[in-house]
Amino acid sequence: MTMKKSRRIRKAVIPVAGMGTRFLPASKAIPKEMLTIVDRPTIQYIVEEVVDSGIEEIIFITSAGKDAIENHFDYDYELDMVLKAKGKTEMHREVQHLADLIDIVSVRQKKPLGLGHAILSARNVVGDEPFLVLLGDDLVLAERPCCRQMLDLYEEVGESIVAVQTVPQDQTFQYGIVEGELKRERVHEVTKMMEKPAPGTTDSNLAIIGRYILEPEIFEMLARTTPGHGGEIQLTDALLAMALKRTMYAFEFEGTRYDAGDKMGYLQAVVAYALHHPQLKDGFRQHLLEVAGGL
Ligand code: G1P
Secondary structure, eight states: OOOOOOOOOOEEEEEOOOOOGGGTTTTSSSOGGGSEETTEEHHHHHHHHHHHTTOOEEEEEEOTTOHHHHHHTSOOHHHHHHHHHTTOHHHHHHHHHHHHSOEEEEEEOSSOOOHHHHHHTTHHHHOSSOEEEEOTTEEEEOSSOHHHHHHHHHHHHOSEEEEEEEOOGGGGGGSEEEEEEEEETTEEEEEEEEESOOTTSOSOOEEEEEEEEEOTTHHHHHHHOOOOGGGSOOHHHHHHHHHHHSOEEEEEOSSEEEETTSHHHHHHHHHHHHTTOTTTHHHHHHHHHHHHHTO
8 A cells, every 4th residue: 555645634525415306305494404303413424424424624515505504614693692681501501612613604505516526616615635525424423433443544545535434335336436456454455437327337345435535636627527417517527537547545444334315225214323422312212112012
């Protein structure tokens, strides 16, 4: 494995411009990123993962109708006054904490041309430095935040990294799939990548999940990427172009990933996060046992 001098990563790009069609009708008037998992919206878990990993700035890529996401992480003076006046100190502290978490910048994706295009919209705000990308649908429950695990590897290798997990072979068509050479436990050097390959196209079942560390050169690649799968500008296509030019790693992180943008994945996430919630876990476990006993 090549060991290159790495630069510090300060920024995380979180695309939230998607329409959330997989979650209709719930996502018609509410951004899917604002759907609640136990006691907070999905996007808050993503932002907290970024904060817990030591990142300094978040760049949301937004579209019309996504104001609720920005408002969630902003001060709300009226709410502030009401909670103070009512003496709800604990709740006040929690709401205040949301606005103090991290610096947030928003950039509009002007047209819905795909994930690659969304990331390219962040070019001027990111500038010439490596950065993280987190997709809002992918929640990772882990002892050490998934992003932090990736940053640790990046500090060693100084090259772009995509987070991957193995998926059943009959599900590979739903993901970006990586082929690579295993370099050490959990770390593969990428040799090929395909966005949502047709069944039988690849023997690999290493699926990209929504966490990436990218060298700024990716913007050059994205600017040159033509529409791919689904007629959209695919991040995976630009990643392949970069992997062929310089080294890129696929990293099997430790933790469990939930696709919170899918109805079944969302339900699984709610159960998993409830079973980890300090105040709710015991009562909820008891309830689940009772329900299971009655099935
Ligand atoms: C995106 C990426 C895909 C990746 C997936 C992970 O697809 O394009 O490569 O495997 O996220 O969630 P999407 O699910 O947005 O269609």
